[in-house]
Amino acid sequence: MKVAVIGGTGYGGVELIRLLAHHPYAQLTSVVSHSQSGKALAEVYPHLHGIMEQTLDAFDVQQLAQDHDLVFLAAPSGVSKDILPQLVEQGVRCIDLSGDFRLKDPRLYPEWYNHDPAQETYLQEAVYGLSEIYREDIAQAKFIANPGCYPTATLLGLIPLLKEGWIDPHTLIIDAKSGVSGAGRKQSLGTHFSETNENLKVYKLGAHQHIPEIEQILSSVGQKEVKITFSTHLVPMTRGIMCTMYTQLQEAKATQDIIDLYHSFYEGHAFVRIRPEGVWPATKEVYGSNYCDIGFANDQRTGRLIIVAVIDNVVKGAAGQAIQNMNIMNAWDETAGLNVLPVYP
Incomplete structure (x- = not known):
């Protein structure tokens, strides 16, 4: 084709x-x-x-x-x-x-x-192209709105719990960090080497354009209006996104129950990998690949769950997911052209 x-x-x-x-x-x-x-x-x-x-x-x-x-x-x-x-x-x-x-x-x-x-x-x-969530709609679509990079990591990390009703959607705090390539190739002072090297900067607090995108999908999945606290940071690396998400559990859950829920929810989805208890993903572990890796920390003392999701922002957060959607639209193997190992170190 x-x-x-x-x-x-x-x-x-x-x-x-x-x-x-x-x-x-x-x-x-x-x-x-x-x-x-x-x-x-x-x-x-x-x-x-x-x-x-x-x-x-x-x-x-x-x-x-x-x-x-x-x-x-x-x-x-x-x-x-x-x-x-x-x-x-x-x-x-x-x-x-x-x-x-x-x-x-x-x-x-x-x-x-x-x-x-x-x-x-x-x-x-427009069909929203979050591949693991809207596969059936994507298969019938004439055109796809490919998700943003931050929303991809955030939504894949939150949707299973929200859909199951295990978390309070009014307590969502998302602390997100991205490599400099997320800003694009156009030159700007904010992404100049001297400004980003050995530096960590927060930007667009409460004003990032991905906020309404995330809220739109979470509200649809949760069938009620969802508002999030979303903070974004620029870190001195080329690729990668880490979204660390904090939410209150509706009732006490064992960490293994949460892990089992995610394994069940993403069964048959080759590009979502769930970490075992006590192991959390790092951006280097998905570098150059179409994977989204997710891990959990279940704070029994506060009843708060911490979810960590990582992707490569220009692959699963952009080009890789676009190709994954093309594969779904054509009833091809979903992994076609995307079976590349993460680049490590």
């Missing part, structure tokens, strides 16, 4: 290129870049020299529709809302890695994303 990537010069786009190069059923035949069309891909990313010598294409909806079965959109937020409808109207299936179609309420976009929303019909039609 022929696929294209729009926005191929960002970190999400180049990770799609890396993973698609090994996919058994999908062939990447076009990489589109508005800002650098006409350049050789290897000129933008020298590590691809001698491997992928193709030229970056300009956006042409008719050509994309004629030559491709599916298009990944890895463009910045605010771009996909105008491009994706053009492709869908031409019968092309799409997977959008930006946040343009994640939120159902169009009124939230000016507040949280600082741009106008997509057409409301497209917001309502």
